[in-house]
Amino acid sequence: MTILLTACGESQPSSSAPVGTAAPAASGEASSAAETPAPTPETVESTESAPVEPESQPEESSQSNILIAYFTLPEGVDAISGASIIMRDGVKLGNCEFVAKTVQETIGGDLFQIETVQQYPLDHDPLVDQAADEKSAELRPELATQLENLDQYDTIILGYPNWWADLPMPVYTFLEEYDFAGKTIIPFVTHGGSGFSNTVGTIAALQPGATVSENTLSIARGDVANCEETVVDWARGLGLN
Numbered sequence: 001m002t003i004l005l006t007a008c009g010e011s012q013p014s015s016s017a018p019v020g021t022a023a024p025a026a027s028g029e030a031s032s033a034a035e036t037p038a039p040t041p042e043t044v045e046s047t048e049s050a051p052v053e054p055e056s057q058p059e060e061s062s063q064s065n066i067l068i069a070y071f072t073l074p075e076g077v078d079a080i081s082g083a084s085i086i087m088r089d090g091v092k093l094g095n096c097e098f099v100a101k102t103v104q105e106t107i108g109g110d111l112f113q114i115e116t117v118q119q120y121p122l123d124h125d126p127l128v129d130q131a132a133d134e135k136s137a138e139l140r141p142e143l144a145t146q147l148e149n150l151d152q153y154d155t156i157i158l159g160y161p162n163w164w165a166d167l168p169m170p171v172y173t174f175l176e177e178y179d180f181a182g183k184t185i186i187p188f189v190t191h192g193g194s195g196f197s198n199t200v201g202t203i204a205a206l207q208p209g210a211t212v213s214e215n216t217l218s219i220a221r222g223d224v225a226n227c228e229e230t231v232v233d234w235a236r237g238l239g240l241n
Contacts, residue, residue, distance in 0.1 A: 065152065066109030066240055070100040070159035071171050073120055073127075095190040095224045096159040099217075099231050103157060103188075106235040110153075114160075114174050116141040134169040141170045143177065150178055155240060156210075158203070159188045165197035172206070181209025186238060188217035190224065213238075 072094035093101065097113070104111055118141060121127050134141065160171045167175075185203060189196050195218045204212040217234045219227050 063152070064109050065154040066107065066157065067112055067147075067150075067153040067155070068100050068104050068109045068157045068159070069112040069114060069174065070096045071114040071161070071168055071174075072096040073122070095219070095221060096161060096188075098224060099188060099190065099219060099227070100157075100159050102228055102231040103235045106232045107238065107241040109155075109157065109240075112147060113145060114170055115144045116170050116173075117144045118142070131163045131168065135164050135166055139169050140173040140176065143170065143173055147178060150180075153183065155184045155186065156180055157186045157188065157238075159190070160199070162189050162191040162194055162197055162199065165194060167199050167202055175203065175206040179209065180207045184211045184213055186213040186215060188219070188234075190219050190221060192221055 100111060103109070120130060133139075158171075160168055185207060187196070187200055187203060189199065196216065200212060200216060204210075215234075215238060217231070219230070223230075
């Protein structure tokens with residue numbers, strides 16, 4: 001029972017093992033749901049947010065054949081994994097968002113944030129409970145952002161936090177809404193200590209026509225603030241530019 005969020009650490013290939021962590025955090029190849037989530041480091045005024053109006057991305061459309069898709073929480077807060085906010089040039093970023101943008105700055109590509117119509121609570125305990133409920137019910141949250149030019153991309157770099165040793169349910173929605181047959185999916189995860197758990201294998205099962213790369217990146221949340229060099233080296237090593 002784990003939901004872990006990001007951090008920068010290991011950049012290691014894994015064919016089917018990803019994230020998992022404890023109680024509310026999440027991820028780990030050997031973690032199930034026994035670990036306790038770290039408290040959120042900041043105070044949030046409200047646990048509810050207004051629904052997001054559907055819109056199309058990518059954020060920066062180009063003729064690139066690389067799409068960097070990532071799921072992060074509203075306001076740049078990845079509360080499930082505890083301390084998960086990175087400040088860059090005065091802008092607050094969630095862990096996966098920080099990694100995704102660092103990848104884009106290194107090799108180019110288009111950014112696409114996976115967002116839901118119903119936003120998640122920002123407080124730690126309600127968020128952990130909601131994530132657990134969604135996982136138990138196998139919910140597929142409705143997405144507020146849509147891809148309209150999928151044919152343009154040959155490579156999908158997919159980033160997400162490890163929630164309860166699984167993909168966040170919105171990432172399930174994303175992978176089930178699009179057909180990535182013939183494309184390459186390269187996962188990266190942020191976590192509280194459990195790595196990928198079985199999420200890489202889950203991605204392969206959801207997208208049987210795609211090639212899921214073993215050149216993955218796993219980042220522990222405690223390392224995110226200092227992981228830029230690790231991310232840059234990993235991105236360059238993908239050989240995409």
